[in-house]
Amino acid sequence: MLKFLLSRLLTFLPTFFGVTLISFAFIRALPGDPIIVMAGERGITEERHAELVRQFGFDRPIWEQYLDYLWGVMQGDLGQSFVTKKPVWDEFFALFPATLELSVCAMAFAVLLGLPAGVIAAVNRGKFFDRALMSTALVGYSMPIFWWALLLIIVVSGWLQWTPVSGRISLMFFFPQPTGFMLIDSLISGEKGAFASAVQHLILPTVVLGTIPLAVIARQTRSAMLEVLSEDYIRTARAKGLGPFGINGVHALRNALIPVVTVIGLSVGTLLAGAILTETIFSWPGIGKWMVDSIFRRDYPAVQGGLLLIAVIVMIVNLTVDVVYGFINPRIRKG
Amino acid sequence: MALLEIRDLSVEFATAGGTFRAVDGVDVSVDQGELLAIVGESGSGKSVSMLAMMGLLPWTATITAEVMRFDGHDLLGMSARQRRRIIGRDMAMIFQEPMSSLNPCFTAGFQIKEALRLHTDLDRRARHARAVELFEMVGIPDPEARLRAFPHQLSGGMSQRVMIAMALACDPKLLIADEPTTALDVTIQAQILELLTTLQQEQGMALILITHDMGVVAETAERVQVQYAGQKVEEQPAIPLFSTPRHPYTAALLAALPERATERRLPTIPGIVPGQFDRPPGCLFAPRCRFADDRCRSTPPKPASPELGLARCHYPLTHAAEAEA
Ligand SMILES: Nc1ncnc2c1ncn2[C@@H]1O[C@H](COP(=O)(O)OP(=O)(O)OP(=O)(O)O)[C@@H](O)[C@H]1O
Ligand code: SF4
Ligand SMILES: [Mg+2]
Numbered sequence: 001m002l003k004f005l006l007s008r009l010l011t012f013l014p015t016f017f018g019v020t021l022i023s024f025a026f027i028r029a030l031p032g033d034p035i036i037v038m039a040g041e042r043g044i045t046e047e048r049h050a051e052l053v054r055q056f057g058f059d060r061p062i063w064e065q066y067l068d069y070l071w072g073v074m075q076g077d078l079g080q081s082f083v084t085k086k087p088v089w090d091e092f093f094a095l096f097p098a099t100l101e102l103s104v105c106a107m108a109f110a111v112l113l114g115l116p117a118g119v120i121a122a123v124n125r126g127k128f129f130d131r132a133l134m135s136t137a138l139v140g141y142s143m144p145i146f147w148w149a150l151l152l153i154i155v156v157s158g159w160l161q162w163t164p165v166s167g168r169i170s171l172m173f174f175f176p177q178p179t180g181f182m183l184i185d186s187l188i189s190g191e192k193g194a195f196a197s198a199v200q201h202l203i204l205p206t207v208v209l210g211t212i213p214l215a216v217i218a219r220q221t222r223s224a225m226l227e228v229l230s231e232d233y234i235r236t237a238r239a240k241g242l243g244p245f246g247i248n249g250v251h252a253l254r255n256a257l258i259p260v261v262t263v264i265g266l267s268v269g270t271l272l273a274g275a276i277l278t279e280t281i282f283s284w285p286g287i288g289k290w291m292v293d294s295i296f297r298r299d300y301p302a303v304q305g306g307l308l309l310i311a312v313i314v315m316i317v318n319l320t321v322d323v324v325y326g327f328i329n330p331r332i333r334k335g
Numbered sequence: 336m337a338l339l340e341i342r343d344l345s346v347e348f349a350t351a352g353g354t355f356r357a358v359d360g361v362d363v364s365v366d367q368g369e370l371l372a373i374v375g376e377s378g379s380g381k382s383v384s385m386l387a388m389m390g391l392l393p394w395t396a397t398i399t400a401e402v403m404r405f406d407g408h409d410l411l412g413m414s415a416r417q418r419r420r421i422i423g424r425d426m427a428m429i430f431q432e433p434m435s436s437l438n439p440c441f442t443a444g445f446q447i448k449e450a451l452r453l454h455t456d457l458d459r460r461a462r463h464a465r466a467v468e469l470f471e472m473v474g475i476p477d478p479e480a481r482l483r484a485f486p487h488q489l490s491g492g493m494s495q496r497v498m499i500a501m502a503l504a505c506d507p508k509l510l511i512a513d514e515p516t517t518a519l520d521v522t523i524q525a526q527i528l529e530l531l532t533t534l535q536q537e538q539g540m541a542l543i544l545i546t547h548d549m550g551v552v553a554e555t556a557e558r559v560q561v562q563y564a565g566q567k568v569e570e571q572p573a574i575p576l577f578s579t580p581r582h583p584y585t586a587a588l589l590a591a592l593p594e595r596a597t598e599r600r601l602p603t604i605p606g607i608v609p610g611q612f613d614r615p616p617g618c619l620f621a622p623r624c625r626f627a628d629d630r631c632r633s634t635p636p637k638p639a640s641p642e643l644g645l646a647r648c649h650y651p652l653t654h655a656a657e658a659e660a
Contacts, residue, residue: 232430233438238391240450240501241423243416254440330485331439 008322012315020073023307024066027300034082034298069304078308079301081294088305092287097180098168099279099286103271105202106210111264114214115253118221118260122229123248133218140215145274149208149281156204163200166283170197209278213267220263224256231255258329265321269314338541339365339388339509342402346380346387349395355611357383359565365509368539370532372556372573374546374588378608380565381545385511389428390418406508424454427502431514433494437486443497444482450504469500473530492523496530503534509541516551528555549592553577561585564608564619571644581644581651583624618649626650
C-alpha cells in the first residue's frame with residue numbers, strides 16, 4: 001500500500017510542475033497590466049508605475065520571475081494577492097469551504113440519484129423508464145450549464161419563488177462561521193430559520209453543478225449494470241433464491257460500482273471546472289468566483305496559487321479514488 | 336410419486352430472427368434420491384430445460400408445459416416470489432463454469448452464508464459453523480481460511496467445491512449439476528464426480544447430472560435420458576442403454592466414446608445439431624443419421640414404446656449388433 005502511494009505521488013510530480021508553469025504562463029499571456037488594473041479609475045503616474053514594476057520584479061527576465069515563484073512554492077509560499085495583500089494560501093482556504101460544500105452537495109446529488117436511476121434503467125432495459133431516463137440523461141449531459149442555470153433561476157426563483165437567486169444565506173442572518181460550511185455553521189448558530197435558509201440557497205447551485213455528473217453517473221451505472229447482469233454469478237445469485245434487491249442491489253451493483261467509481265473520480269475535475277461558472281452565476285462566494293475575479297484583476301499570485309491548489313486537490317481526489325478502487329475490487333487489493 | 340415431474344416442456348426464445356424452440360416437448364421425471372443423467376451434444380437444450388424449471392431464463396423465453404411439479408408444488412402456477420422460497424433451498428443448481436459462477440466481489444464465506452441467511456433462521460454463529468461444516472463435507476481443506484478467500488484466490492476445482500457446498504447449504508431434495516466438470520482438469524473432474532455421487536448417496540438427495548460425456552454417464556448414472564436438438568430422443572436405465580441403445584443418435588454417441596474407438600483419431604458424429612434456421616421438417620436427426628430415408632426426412636417420429644427406450648425414431652434399433660455398428 002505504502003509503495004503504491006509513493007509510486008503514485010511520484011507520478012504527480014510532473015503534473016505539479018507542469019501546472020506551475022502553465023498557470024504562470026497563462027495569466028501573463030493575457031493582455032493587461034496588473035499595476036494599471038490595481039490603480040483603477042484614479043490612474044497612476046509614470047514614476048509610480050516604474051517603481052511598482054521594480055517592486056513586483058516585473059522588470060526582471062521572465063524565467064527568473066518563474067524560478068522565483070517556483071522557489072516560493074517549494075517552501076509553501078504562494079505569494080500575496082496583489083489586491084488584498086493577504087497570502088494567497090489564506091484567501092484560498094477562507095473561500096474553499098464554500099466550494100467544497102457546494103461540490104460535495106452536487107456530488108451527493110449526482111450519486112444518490114444517478115446510481116439508483118442507472119440500476120433501475122438497467123433492470124428495466126428497453127422499457128419506458130429506461131428510455132425516458134436515458135434521453136433525459138443525454139439532454140442533461142449536453143445542456144450548457146449557463147443556460148440551464150438561467151432556466152432554473154427564471155422558473156424556480158422567478159415564477160415559483162421557491163428559492164433565492166444568489167448567495168449562501170439570507171442577509172438577515174449573521175453569525176460566526178467556525179467551520180466555513182454554511183450548513184454546519186447555521187445549525188451551530190442556533191438561529192431560527194438559518195439552516196433552512198442555507199439549504200434553500202444551496203438547492204439551485206447544487207442541481208446546476210450536479211446535473212452533468214448525474215447524467216454521466218446514471219449512464220455509466222446503467223451500462224456497467226447491463227454488463228454485470230449477464231454474468232454467470234448473477235445466475236448463481238438467482239439460483240440461491242435471492243430477490244430483486246439481493247440480485248440487483250447487492251450482487252450486481254457491487255460489481256458495477258467498480259467502473260462507476262472511476263467515473264465518479266473523473267467527474268471531480270469536471271465538477272471543479274463547473275463550479276467556476278456556477279459560483280459566478282449564483283454569486284456563490286467560493287474558489288470559482290474568486291478565480292474569475294482574480295483573472296479579471298490580473299492578480300497573478302492569486303490565479304497561479306488558485307490553479308495550483310485546485311490541481312493538487314484534483315490529484316488528491318484521484319489518488320483517493322484509486323485507493324477506494326482497490327477496496328471495492330478485491331482482485332487488485334492484493335500486493 | 337416422483338419428486339420432480341415435468342411433462343411436455345417447451346421453451347421458445349424470442350430472437351431477432353423470430354422464435355426459436357430450444358426445448359421441444361421434453362419429459363423429465365426424477366424420484367427421491369435418484370440419479371438421472373441427461374446427455375446430449377452442445378445445443379440440445381439440456382441447460383435450458385433445467386433453467387426453465389428453476390425460473391432462471393431471461394424474459395425472452397416463453398415456457399410452456401403440461402405438468403411441472405416439484406415435491407408437491409406446482410411450479411407452473413407459482414409466482415416468482417413463491418418459487419424463490421423453493422429455489423436454493425429444496426432445489427439447487429450448480430453450473431459449468433465454477434470460476435465465473437462465483438461473485439468476484441464477495442468472499443466465499445459471504446456467498447455461502449447468504450444462502451443460509453435467506454432460507455434458514457440460523458444466527459450468525461450457527462451460520463458460520465454450518466459453512467465450515469459444509470466446506471469440510473465437500474472436501475475443502477482449511478475451511479476457515481477458505482471462507483475468507485475471494486473467488487480469484489481459489490482454483491477451478493476449489494471453486495466448484497464451493498459451489499457444491501453452497502448448493503447443499505439447505506439440504507436440497509434435488510441438485511441439478513449442469514456439466515459440473517467440463518471446465519476442470521481431468522483429475523479434478525473425477526474427484527468432483529466422485530464427490531457428487533457420494534453426496535447424493537449420503538444425503539439421499541436426487542441428482543440430475545447434465546453432461547455431454549457418455550463416459551461420465553457410464554460411471555455414475557442409474558437412469559439416462561438422451562436429448563437432441565431440444566427433444567428427448569431416448570430414455571433407459573444406464574446398463575441397457577449401453578448394451579442396447581434404441582435411438583440411432585444414442586448409438587452414435589456411444590460409438591464416439593474413446594474406449595470404443597478403433598482408430599487413433601477420436602471419433603465424432605459427423606454434422607452438427609440443427610440450430611434456429613436449419614431445423615429439418617421430419618426427424619431432427621435425419622441429416623446425420625445413417626438410417627435416414629424419405630419417411631424420416633418428411634415425418635417427425637413419435638416416441639416408441641418404453642421397451643424400446645421411448646426412442647423418438649421411426650426405426651428404433653432392435654439388435655445389439657446393429658447398435659455396435
Ligand atoms: N437466452 C437465449 N436466447 C436464445 N437462445 C438461447 C438462449 N439460451 C440458449 N439458447 C439456445 O438454446 C439452445 C439450447 O441451449 P442449451 O444451453 O440448453 O444447450 P445445452 O444442451 O446445455 O448445450 P451445452 O452442452 O453447450 O451446455 C442452443 O441452441 C442455444 O443457442
Ligand atoms: S427417424 Fe429416421 S432419421 Fe430419425 S433417427 Fe430414426 S432412423 Fe434416423
Ligand atoms: Mg449447457
